[in-house]
Amino acid sequence: DTAVSQTPKYLVTQMGNDKSIKCEQNLGHDTMYWYKQDSKKFLKIMFSYNNKELIINETVPNRFSPKSPDKAHLNLHINSLELGDSAVYFCASSPGDSNQPQHFGDGTRLSIL
Amino acid sequence: GENVEQHPSTLSVQEGDSAVIKCTYSDSASNYFPWYKQELGKRPQLIIDIRSNVGEKKDQRIAVTLNKTAKHFSLHITETQPEDSAVYFCAASYGNQFYFGTGTSLTVIP
DSSP states (O other): OOSEEEEOSEEEEOTTOOEEEEEEEOSOOSEEEEEEEOTTOOEEEEEEEETTEEEEEOSOOTTEEEEEEETTEEEEEEOSOOGGGOEEEEEEEEOSSTTOOOEEOOOEEEEEO | OOOOEEEOSEEEEETTSOEEEEEEOOOTTOOEEEEEEEOTTSOOEEEEEEETTOSEEEETTEEEEEETTTTEEEEEEOSOOGGGOEEEEEEEEETTEEEEOOOEEEEEEO
């Protein structure tokens, strides 16, 4: 069983569209994250949720809106997609306690035409 | 907030040689330091971690050292193999917050 699963794996869409990426974890973790990895390979934190509550919201345009229906899911909605949104988006989870690692999903490669 | 710096950004070594990647952090509250390996097109995967009450940890060919006073930690890979080629990320963490370095692209030349 995949611990952290993201769908879709690939997403190709036109500029200006609205899209969603789903993430689910079956590890019983309390904290979930979204990262953006651009062509330079930097892992940039976007959002972090702990038990469905937002705890980190880095300087991300408000076109990006995370939604956590329960602590096992953290979905990412993106409105009015722009060329600069092209990247790989990784979902991750962690127990939320100190000294425990994050587990990453396989990533969603978003390409804007 | 925490700031993690990682060096070098790229590293090429001959197969069988050792590779060392260094990271520094700024926040003394950080108490957990994982290292991730990311192969091309794959997700980052934990390869080793160290907690603040330990100075060194080893797992086969991989070792990590931590100097809390100087706020730096390092990854050491001995007897490198072509399959070690990947991007490596260090991170510093406290609670459920993780701060990543900018990554090191390691190439092992056969």
